[in-house]
Amino acid sequence: MTKYRVKVDLMLCQGHGVCTEECPEVFKVIDMGTGYPKVSLTTENPAEELRSKVQDAVDYCPNRTLSIVEID
Numbered sequence: 576m577t578k579y580r581v582k583v584d585l586m587l588c589q590g591h592g593v594c595t596e597e598c599p600e601v602f603k604v605i606d607m608g609t610g611y612p613k614v615s616l617t618t619e620n621p622a623e624e625l626r627s628k629v630q631d632a633v634d635y636c637p638n639r640t641l642s643i644v645e646i647d
């Protein structure tokens with residue numbers, strides 16, 4: 576069965592929080608003391624049942640910070 580993991584490019588993240596609105600089970604936005612708040616993952620390997628919500632977060636992130644990587 577194919578699984579997936581979530582990849583984050585923190586350099587691109589500006590803490591808009593769209594990802595949290597789409598899938599709060601996986602995405603949190605936290606203040607790291609670096610100027611912008613940044614996304615933090617509750618898990619890199621979300622459940623298959625969350626895939627459509629994770630995909631929405633990927634698609635709607637305004638900075639193209641997130642991606643899904645398929646794992647065999």
Ligand code: SF4
Nearest residue numbers: 588590591592594636
């Ligand atoms: S991952 Fe995208 S939507 Fe989420 S906080 Fe970062 S820039 Fe905003």
